[in-house]
Amino acid sequence: MHSHSNRKRDHIDICLGPDIEHASSSGFDGYQFVHVALPEIDFEDIELQVDFLGHTISAPLFISGMTGGITDAVSINGELAELCSDMNIPFVLGSQRSMLHDRASDESFTIARRRAPNGLISANIGATEIACKEDHPRILAIIDRIEANFLTIHANPLQELFQPEGNTKFSGVLRGIEQIRERTEIPIIVKEVGSGISLDVAKKLHDIGVDAIDVAGKGGTSWSAVEMKRNQSEFSEYFREWGMPTSYCLLSLREYCGTVGMSMMSSGGIRNTHDIAMSIAMGAKAVGMARPILLAYHENGIQAVQALLEDHMKNLKRIMFLTGSKHCNQLSNAMFRKI
Numbered sequence: 395m396h397s398h399s400n401r402k403r404d405h406i407d408i409c410l411g412p413d414i415e416h417a418s419s420s421g422f423d424g425y426q427f428v429h430v431a432l433p434e435i436d437f438e439d440i441e442l443q444v445d446f447l448g449h450t451i452s453a454p455l456f457i458s459g460m461t462g463g464i465t466d467a468v469s470i471n472g473e474l475a476e477l478c479s480d481m482n483i484p485f486v487l488g489s490q491r492s493m494l495h496d497r498a499s500d501e502s503f504t505i506a507r508r509r510a511p512n513g514l515i516s517a518n519i520g521a522t523e524i525a526c527k528e529d530h531p532r533i534l535a536i537i538d539r540i541e542a543n544f545l546t547i548h549a550n551p552l553q554e555l556f557q558p559e560g561n562t563k564f565s566g567v568l569r570g571i572e573q574i575r576e577r578t579e580i581p582i583i584v585k586e587v588g589s590g591i592s593l594d595v596a597k598k599l600h601d602i603g604v605d606a607i608d609v610a611g612k613g614g615t616s617w618s619a620v621e622m623k624r625n626q627s628e629f630s631e632y633f634r635e636w637g638m639p640t641s642y643c644l645l646s647l648r649e650y651c652g653t654v655g656m657s658m659m660s661s662g663g664i665r666n667t668h669d670i671a672m673s674i675a676m677g678a679k680a681v682g683m684a685r686p687i688l689l690a691y692h693e694n695g696i697q698a699v700q701a702l703l704e705d706h707m708k709n710l711k712r713i714m715f716l717t718g719s720k721h722c723n724q725l726s727n728a729m730f731r732k733i
């Protein structure tokens with residue numbers, strides 16, 4: 395039997411290695427912006443700030459949930475939370491499942507709030523934990539212990555299927571989310587982990603009061619590939635590549651989310667500034683990365699993560715200039731074509 399901390403350690407080690415991304419991309423490379431030869435704006439006036447779930451953030455970016463519950467996560471979560479707070483962008487913690495039953499793992503999560511007292515921090519818990527009503531008081535308590543600004547719930551049926559110790563009891567998840575919705579005021583975000591969220595699922599989530607969908611589609615880290623590395627006898631090319639590309643998810647949800655006023659977030663295979671800008675043009679409010687952040691952190695520490703994010707901000711402004719977008723909400727209306 396693998397413990398939670400062994401699993402989280404394995405995930406980091408495997409994600410730092412090769413061959414765990416989907417074979418095909420998140421799909422943004424299949425689209426090109428229409429170039430605006432007369433932008434009618436001054437480059438220096440371009441602003442990246444956006445309204446996001448009741449807060450004004452300085453750029454349409456966030457760091458996706460990764461880790462917690464292991465010793466290494468204390469420095470990773472502490473440093474990432476502080477950087478995000480300094481940059482005024484949201485930071486999502488990794489799954490807080492271990493906090494439900496083990497106070498010893500608290501430090502790797504509570505450090506985020508201590509290092510970022512004013513930061514925008516999201517709690518994170520799995521769909522299968524939410525399905526279990528007896529855990530609700532503990533889930534509410536771990537949200538409070540980090541004074542979370544948002545709650546992210548990850549739905550990961552493919553990963554659970556291939557995880558050696560996976561939990562595939564997904565009945566009652568919607569009801570569980572609805573009950574948690576009734577008991578907390580903070581915005582609730584539901585995400586996948588790399589297989590994407592469909593229109594039908596987004597509608598069900600909106601109907602029970604979920605505030606935002608992070609589509610977390612295919613094209614980056616494949617969580618079935620990660621779990622298959624932990625259990626090599628289960629290898630299957632078909633399931634390794636299962637899922638819907640991030641760009642496809644955004645385009646499928648865009649109209650509905652716009653009509654009902656549900657925020658859409660983009661993640662899963664965001665690998666360059668074009669992916670970020672195209673996500674916004676396809677309707678996303680904010681765009682997140684996981685593995686690229688982990689790789690940068692491993693390579694050269696928190697400075698490398700900061701440089702990566704700043705580089706994206708610089709290039710995002712350039713794309714905004716060339717599409718005549720002074721603000722991100724104008725980039726949302728930028729024209730693009732399939733290539």
Ligand SMILES: Cc1cc2nc3c(=O)[nH]c(=O)nc-3n(C[C@H](O)[C@H](O)[C@H](O)COP(=O)(O)O)c2cc1C
Pocket residue numbers: 405406409458459460461487488489518547548585586587588610613614615661662663664682683684685686688
């Ligand atoms: C090392 C690592 C650990 C992760 N752990 C979690 C987690 O605990 N909870 C979660 O919601 N997502 C987790 N994820 C998934 C990411 O948040 C993201 O949805 C997914 O990796 C796709 O994004 P990417 O292609 O940018 O990596 C993890 C990702 C990485 C790289």
